[in-house]
Amino acid sequence: MRGVAESKHGEPEPIRVLVVDDQELFRRGLTMLLAAEPGVEVVGEAGDGLEGTSLAATAAPDVVLLDIRMPKRSGIEACLAIKEAVPSAKIIILTVSDEEADLYEAVKSGASGYLLKDSSIEEVAQAIRVVADGQSLISPSMAVKLIDEFKQMSRPEREHVPGLRLTDRELEVLRLVAKGMNNREIARDLFISENTVKNHVRNILEKLQLHSRMEAVMYAVKEKLLDLP
Known part of the structure; x- marks a missing residue:
């Protein structure tokens, strides 16, 4: 690093x-x-x-x-x-x-x-x-636009991703990443260590077979993995 x-x-x-x-x-x-x-x-x-x-x-x-x-x-x-x-x-x-x-x-x-x-x-x-x-x-304003765009893209059809299993904690971390929070802020919000957050993010990327946090958020919104209003 x-x-x-x-x-x-x-x-x-x-x-x-x-x-x-x-x-x-x-x-x-x-x-x-x-x-x-x-x-x-x-x-x-x-x-x-x-x-x-x-x-x-x-x-x-x-x-x-x-x-x-x-x-x-x-x-x-x-x-x-x-x-x-x-x-x-x-x-x-x-x-x-x-x-x-x-x-x-x-x-x-x-x-x-x-x-x-x-x-x-x-x-x-x-x-x-x-x-x-x-x-x-x-x-933050662009994060909102990005999420809104992917919500629109995901509405016509909802596909289930077989075999994809994020834990409840990983979903919590992903939701906070989607809000534009960094590792330190996520750790403080969830009362866990920064290293634990980094491990969760790494696991999320591996499970989604993606390369960056932003790609993970985009994919998650498109595939309805986040409970967004």
Whole structure:
């Protein structure tokens, strides 16, 4: 896990971040603000998806902040290319787009986070730390839209998934993940340890044969595994 890496002086290694956005003022401002965040190091910035992919391949960042609407290569295309070039890199989409289709494509392309540009610098920095720690994070408003979309998709037909058995506790954890809560918040809510939460999430992903927390929530809503109103 990224958070345990330490420098030769015993201090935690900073999270290496690449910022990719075609709006120069926004990109430069974000870079300056992140440079003041403890434990975060901006290792580069790029103005389009093609340059961002190339820079990611050479800089090997821990986290990449990507806009969606960019010239030469879109954020979604860049997300796929960066994940192929640097599989360990975590991608956060940072955009003005609140379209469900963009969120869905971002998740399918391997993004670990999805934030709107009206997020505060504290929220962006927290998202960087969360995804660097192996978790997923999306804006609460987008989480609601995503769940609503999958509820609509699941209504025409309800399929039973034979052999799929999540325990009551795993379903509890999945419901809280669907609300956008991180491991620490889930542990506090259920009065269990963070390690126990991590084990539950790992078991859920293995049972659903999925690769990320967001994919698990999407699948669970589609297959009616969550008791959502």
